[in-house]
Amino acid sequence: MLSYQFDWSVVTTGKYFEWLVSGLGLTLQLSAAGIVLSFLLGLLIAVLRMSHFSPLRWFAHVYLEFFRNTPLLVQIFFWYFGSYKLLPMAVNEWLNSTNFEFAAALIALTIYTSAFIAEDIRSGVLSIPKEQMEAARSAGFSYIRSMQYIILPQAVRITVPPLINQFLNLAKNSSLAMTIGVMELTYQARQVESYTFKGFEAFTAATLVYLVLSVVITALMDQYNNRVLNPQRG
Amino acid sequence: MKKLVAMLMMTAAVSIAAKSFAAAPADTLAEVKKKGVLVAGVKDSLPPFGYVDEKTRTIIGYDIDFINAIAKKLGVKVELKPVTSASRMPQLQEGNIDIIAATMTKNPERAKQIDFSHTYFFTGQKFITRKGAVKSVKDLEGKKVGTAKGSTSEQNVKKAIPSATVLSFDDYPQAFLALQQGKVQAVTTDEAILAGILAKAPNKGQFEIPNVQISDEPYGLGMRKGDKNFVDFVNKTILEMEKSGEAKKIFDKWFGPKTDFHLQRNFKIVAGK
Numbered sequence: 298m299l300s301y302q303f304d305w306s307v308v309t310t311g312k313y314f315e316w317l318v319s320g321l322g323l324t325l326q327l328s329a330a331g332i333v334l335s336f337l338l339g340l341l342i343a344v345l346r347m348s349h350f351s352p353l354r355w356f357a358h359v360y361l362e363f364f365r366n367t368p369l370l371v372q373i374f375f376w377y378f379g380s381y382k383l384l385p386m387a388v389n390e391w392l393n394s395t396n397f398e399f400a401a402a403l404i405a406l407t408i409y410t411s412a413f414i415a416e417d418i419r420s421g422v423l424s425i426p427k428e429q430m431e432a433a434r435s436a437g438f439s440y441i442r443s444m445q446y447i448i449l450p451q452a453v454r455i456t457v458p459p460l461i462n463q464f465l466n467l468a469k470n471s472s473l474a475m476t477i478g479v480m481e482l483t484y485q486a487r488q489v490e491s492y493t494f495k496g497f498e499a500f501t502a503a504t505l506v507y508l509v510l511s512v513v514i515t516a517l518m519d520q521y522n523n524r525v526l527n528p529q530r531g
Numbered sequence: 532m533k534k535l536v537a538m539l540m541m542t543a544a545v546s547i548a549a550k551s552f553a554a555a556p557a558d559t560l561a562e563v564k565k566k567g568v569l570v571a572g573v574k575d576s577l578p579p580f581g582y583v584d585e586k587t588r589t590i591i592g593y594d595i596d597f598i599n600a601i602a603k604k605l606g607v608k609v610e611l612k613p614v615t616s617a618s619r620m621p622q623l624q625e626g627n628i629d630i631i632a633a634t635m636t637k638n639p640e641r642a643k644q645i646d647f648s649h650t651y652f653f654t655g656q657k658f659i660t661r662k663g664a665v666k667s668v669k670d671l672e673g674k675k676v677g678t679a680k681g682s683t684s685e686q687n688v689k690k691a692i693p694s695a696t697v698l699s700f701d702d703y704p705q706a707f708l709a710l711q712q713g714k715v716q717a718v719t720t721d722e723a724i725l726a727g728i729l730a731k732a733p734n735k736g737q738f739e740i741p742n743v744q745i746s747d748e749p750y751g752l753g754m755r756k757g758d759k760n761f762v763d764f765v766n767k768t769i770l771e772m773e774k775s776g777e778a779k780k781i782f783d784k785w786f787g788p789k790t791d792f793h794l795q796r797n798f799k800i801v802a803g804k
Contacts (some may be wrong), residue, residue: 381712393713398698478677478698478709485682488699 307495308502317499320485321506327395327403327481328468328510335467336460339414344444346419357415364412370473372409377401377477402474410467417459421452444467454526461518472507482506558628559754559761560605564708567607571598572614572628579785579792580634580652593785594632597651597752597769599641600777601630603767620644623753630765631753646758648765651778653746653798656687658717659710659725662739665717671695677706677715684720691745703728710738721748722794730791742797766802773800 360490364372377398379464381389392400425448433443475484480526486503563569574581575595581592590611602609612628617629623645637647658665658676665671672694678684680699690695698715700706706718707728718725720742729735752769754762772778778800786794
């Protein structure tokens with residue numbers, strides 16, 4: 298009774314394997330789209346946060362504190378269920394006819410992660426001596442152009458290692474999308490468990506896949522960091 | 532270690548004994564008449580089938596009314612023993628109880644271990660939908676259907692409507708919220724649970740449970756295997772209850788229009804089912 302019969306064929310062949318693969322597909326889509334969007338949004342928020350125009354600065358500040366300090370799960374529920382009360386009915390009906398589960402999960406992941414990324418980028422920018430900005434401005438660059446050509450390219454190089462952490466978190470946090478019915482990897486692992494009672498195999502397989510995904514993201518970012526951004530450090 | 536081995540052997544011996552019914556009386560009908568009491572295993576926290584009444588502190592419910600009727604026919608008293616879904620079959624086989632009346636679905640695996648009476652309650656997996664939206668399973672093809680994770684409900688709906696997208700939420704209230712917001716077109720599980728959700732819903736007037744069923748859950752009274760006299764007696768009694776209208780009266784008392792459940796009685800107690 299106590300001994301557990303392992304049956305790895307459950308997760309390596311047949312329809313349960315297909316479920317896990319389709320789950321992985323959604324996890325990859327969520328992660329890839331989330332990484333790109335949250336990086337762009339985080340960059341924007343970081344720039345706003347350092348703006349000399351105080352309303353923009355304050356907006357960015359509130360945004361950061363709000364989205365950094367509330368649980369991601371609550372944010373997912375907010376975008377999925379809470380948005381219903383705020384939007385006009387016509388918009389709701391249109392959203393419900395689409396794949397709104399995926400969109401709500403992606404919005405939540407993007408916004409949540411962008412707050413952390415913005416702070417990482419800001420700390421990178423602050424580590425660039427302020428004389429560089431002064432030099433750029435006195436050479437005739439506008440604030441935006443100084444940021445674009447002088448400050449950000451250096452700051453992003455410094456920021457890459459902490460960014461890797463945020464991207465890894467995003468990939469793993471994407472599993473929370475299962476709570477609103479997005480059939481990503483963790484959801485499918487749970488499905489396999491409830492159909493086959495082979496929970497150990499299903500979750501081991503999912504764990505390995507997340508591990509491989511994380512290692513791949515780290516390796517890609519390291520490559521980019523060493524080869525492209527900092528070839529001299531190699 | 533010796534103790535452990537001895538304990539294991541004892542456990543094995545007990546379970547073998549239970550399987551061969553050595554401890555249980557062979558003719559329950561005669562035995563119950565002799566001792567003057569019918570011992571029934573019932574649920575004690577599952578309204579309205581079997582639950583503790585707040586005022587009298589006794590167990591009441593649909594299942595208990597059936598036991599009372601059988602005991603009355605026998606001319607004996609009733610003793611109720613709370614059981615769980617896991618404990619009810621061993622309790623019966625070991626002779627601790629004479630009959631199971633605990634929302635037990637009849638299925639072939641169980642019928643190998645015990646004998647069932649005719650079906651005395653019939654339910655099944657249904658849907659909550661917006662009023663008038665769904666008339667048959669066809670209306671849900673290609674639609675989104677909400678349920679709770681890991682339940683058999685999820686598997687049944689995938690089998691019955693393969694083209695539907697099943698969205699599994701953490702619990703039924705969340706699935707119902709998704710229905711209210713139009714994110715799913717139906718919420719599905721056992722009808723008794725659905726009726727409970729609907730009874731508590733704030734705007735229940737907009738929703739209904741259409742008569743669309745995708746799986747059968749026939750409940751039977753459980754008795755020891757091969758206990759023919761007793762099984763025949765119970766079957767005869769509940770058939771008489773059907774004929775006299777008492778069975779319907781009990782159904783209406785617990786599930787009818789005056790209750791929170793508003794269920795239609797879509798079954799009759801008949802021989803051979």
